[in-house]
Amino acid sequence: MSAEAMTLFSTELAARFDALVERYPVRRSALIPMLLYAQDEIGYLSDAVIEEVARRIGITPLDVRNVATYYSMLRFKPAGKFNVQVCTNISCMLRGGYKIFERFQERLGIGHKGVTADGLFSLEEVECIGACCWAPAVQVNYDFHDELTEEQVDAILDEYRSRSQKAGSR
Amino acid sequence: MADVTFTVDGKKLTAPAGTLLIEACRKAGIEIPAFCYYPGLSLQAACRMCVVRQEKVPKLQTACTTPVAEGQVFITDSPEIAQARKATLQLLLGNHPLDCPVCDAGGECELQDMTFKYGAGESLYAEAKQHREEQQWSPVVYFDRPRCILCYRCVRMCGEGMDVWALGIQNRGVSAVIAPNGGDHLDCEQCGMCIDVCPVGALTSGTYRYKSRPWEMNHVSTVCTHCGDGCKVTLGVRRADDGMEIVRADNRDKSGINGDFLCAKGRFGFDFVHGKDRLTRPLVRNAAGVLEPTTWEKAIRLVAQKFGETVGTGDGQIGVIGSPRITNEENYLLQKFARTVLRTQHIDHERTADYPTFSRMLAGAEDRAASHREIAAAPAILVLGGNPTEEHPLLAWSLRTNFRLNHARLYLANTQPIRLERQARQTLRISDYDALVRYLGGEDAAMASIAGAAEFRQALLAEESLVVVAGAEYRGASLAALMRWGLCRTGVKFALLSDFANARGAADMGVYPDLLPGYLPLAGEQPLHSEYAGMPTNSGLDLTAMVEAATTGALKALYVVGSDPVTALGVAQGALRNSFVVVEDCFLTATAAEADVVLPAASLYEKTGTVTSCYGDIQMVRKAADVAGVKPDFEIVVRLAGAMGVDVRKLVPFGQSTGVHADMGQSRGAQAGEADRHAVWLTANDLEPRLSPFDPLATLDEVERLVPSYRLDRLNLFAGNEMTTTPGAGFVSLDSLVGRKDGVVATHPGLFRSGELGRKTEMLQKLQAYQEGFHSAAAAD
């Protein structure tokens, strides 16, 4: 089987990739967004994903790794289905960001960079997510949750749990 | 660029506009410290050690990124700058392990030196240091992460310098780390350049780590023994139980044509010297047919007696095989010994390039041979055949560097893909090297079906000057045709690639059955005829024919120096028993195993003399290692001659034999005898006679006197610089070469392969197996 035929990407992702690389004056410009999109679909940047991205861009896997490891949103181990990112930076800290983070730790039974046993949630303390005026804020995957109280933490977790169950029962 | 004048620390300096301040200062003797700046590599401005104050600029500037311009004023030394540098060092030392007492770099560490200079002696760091286990990335590359100061020299050297790009930077901030391409290992050329440029002990060498302290070694500058590129190498040697052992090889002094470059063979390929298979005692085949150790005296006496008896039966009874691995002096002496003492014309060596044709074509042409330095600086280079990256790593390095720094235009024509294509302006995939020459000469039909041929030729013909580097594919008529094409054009120079450390030297020294030193023909009246009184002047047998003749007994004796024809020619075991075989070598080669007498020889790292690179660069080799029991080939030949009752002075011009040097030979006449002629020459050249028959430099004197292309500037040569042969000098008969069999067998060494020497070098064997592991795994996928 030819190397080109082997892919980890869905048809949509592969098509998106093919379209993206052609848009820029330089193919490589697609690298960082593509890594993020690949991570969204596959969950993390495995060695195989890195190799495939390298092949599609036309650079070495080392080169991809050099770049990928620079960006803090990219990860090399699986995270939970819902990755809870709690901002504790100054604006959030002043409005109880750490308390929110503690509440998540308590409720999920995991710490920074932990993943729940069922793989549903992972937790991260993150740097400023650009929601300072609506602090404290968290992101679950790409969804923002602003002006949180500790009580709302439980509701957020319940919401995602039920979302997952719905998806599962479908 | 026009020169500009600027002021540094109150001194007016002048440099071409655009010169980096750090370089301009270094040239003026003003030292500006830097970790990340490395000449020839891309700029980083990362270490912040080279900060200087520029007038009218608010912030301190980095000297490594500041191009000088007219009228600028700089301060490079002030309390402010010293404090900035000290603070940077303090920041670096914070998390640095300070395991200097056991660190390989201790004593020659740039971080240590700068700390010493800027006095960041008191540690302010009160936090826990982060320890990380050392990693082994390959048999030769080890990485100690906490020691790494992230100067990125290794990354740039590997990428920009080597074009291998096996090292990267991963993560960011304080987690940033140098990472190898295999995740936890390196799949690369294993050149060790990364280790070489590391300013601290973060990257250490598999052959050197924890072996020695820098100050325990002596450092001997010599020439690498492996390929024909002629890299200078500095061997770190240390006293061992059985002599002096080599513990390290590098070229940090950047001497020679290679600068700081060395490949894996040069850097890691020296353990053969003290290898377990090394011969250290002469062996003689006993009555039971088994080789048994004996003394030098007995062995020499036996060989001398046998040779003497054989010579007594007439001319041409003994075959002599020289070596592309031994010095010029040894090869010269060997052929002189063969012709004048053994009275045989059967002398040859393992030929890996057709230098006779090369020299013949250049005879009388001035300045048409390209030295390595010329190739490294040429604006345009045509590489025909060959595989520089694998077989001539320095050539590949120089071509890459020339492309990268000088935008040299590189043209490649090859039957297969080779690694330099990325640097090439044009690459032509061809199937017939001869056809290419015809095509270049205007025969369009010769390359009718080759894509890109027209553009290739057009671009080449547009070059005002061109260096043509030909691989061993070009030999005999095809080499002659190529050179004829080039010689018709102005500005074309040539180089011819060959495989071993002194392949060119062996050829230049006349280790041929049909050519004398300097490629002079045997026939006719040559100055050498009177020097080599009574030598046989009919053409002898070549290497293959000699071995064949030895198997039939047509040759009564075979004297093999530093060569293994049994392996090369696939000679059957026992086939040489009809002949008396003497082998001089470092190891018990297949040929040695068949010999009647085996004499343990010194390797190139254990002797003094000169070698000639395939580009004609003549360089001194110096004795670095010492292995008890072995002798240089030079000494062995002299001892053999002595034991045969020959007047050794006739073989090696040493001692004040005639006392004529004072009167320029007027009282005795130049024809009074060869020793006199030599003495006259010595006096004319302000040289003293050598005092010992074992001094190879005595023979070097004779080579210079008799071989026109070997004109040597002693001061430079002995200082470690290279002299370049002038193959155009002197007369070479064209006729003697017409229809001559070139006998070239290219051996295609690799990055870790180097003939028998490579097989006996444990580290090279390891590297070969290690790298093959990746490729066979890839093939299995």
Place this chain on the structure above:
Amino acid sequence: MPRLVSHPDEVKIVTRRFGMGASKIDRYLELDGYASARKALAEGSDWIINEMKASGLRGRGGAGFPTGMKWSFVPKQSAKPKYVLVNGDESEPGTCKDHLIFLHDPHAVIEGTIIAGLAIGAKMGFIYLRGEYRYLIENVERAVAEAYERGFLGRNIFGSETEFQVIVQSGAGAYEVGEESALMESLEGKRGVPRIKPPFPAVVGLYGGPTVINNAETIATVPHVLAMGGAAYAAVGSERNGGTRLFGLSGHIARPGVYELPMGYSLRKMIYEVGGGVRGGRKLKAVVPGGSSTPVLLPEEIDIGMDFDQVGKAGSMLGSGGVVVIDDQTCMVEFALRTIQFYQHESCGWCIPCREGTDWLKKSLTRFHAGFGTEKDIDNIQYLAENMMGRTFCPLGDAAAMPTLGFVKKFRKEFEDHLHGKPCPYAHHPEVELV
């Protein structure tokens, strides 16, 4: 959905269309959208640059460089294509203004990008958003698609012979990429490490071509400047500080939010009138006036106008306009620690003083805040910060050192209160992990 706020003192120029559904192109057009771009296309480059110069608009990213002048540095003739780059990698703690622009008025960014392209003669623009802003990226991408549909972008914009393409690019988490040359590296698919300057982006920028790079707020302001005229825009602000600014009030403020106020607006009024004072009626302890990298101001230092020059004179910086209000129950050591923790996390690692300095400071402050500090540590923290200042490869080192120096110098007493095993007097977060 981020809450929108308003105050009578606001002068709504950039935020004029916020909350009005202008992210849809029809609505944007109803609100005079793309009129400035059409006008710019008709009037040409020199006119645009002159208006921009007259407006006194200064870069909203933090450095405050005059936008018109920046555009005029781009060579008219260039062998390589020129580019416009919009820096929407909003990452400075305390700053979330671009968030709202991308959410409520993405077309203003697109229109500003087109105008910048017309000004410098570029055919391609990139709008780079931080990767965390995925929903905003999608919003901007959707707006870009609309603009293409209408022919406002593409080979013949607004039916003219002029070409202009826009690509929306996602980052993937790196504060340092907010530095202009690092952003170019990132856009070229590389590590976000800044480039050596000179050459400056106006000459050698993205893909080696002349490049103008502006903050998203700056670009979103551009259409308004052309609509109202440079001089009129300038008149809104203070001397040498044209127009308005989006100030983000966060921290212990009663009414946090993003307010558009004239340049030079009083900081005291901003806190006590616009923001409703300190939350819960507490006392003000300190203000970080322009994002986490700007040195802290004391309550007695807030009688200044919020523009680049006046805040600079007060020993701090206007920065990104993120005003972080700190009440009297806050531990400044912890605040300093949280600030340096950010810079340690975001340091690219390229140069020694920043890489090692931020890490060392973080470790020292962590230990110090946990009660294991010594007198000497306070001096050492100051020494490290002083020796990072001005010595690093890019401004991130300064961004880490400046606030640290501010905290140590202005709150030395609070540092001393942590000495001798005393617990943090303000501890509301007792367990600080020793790393």
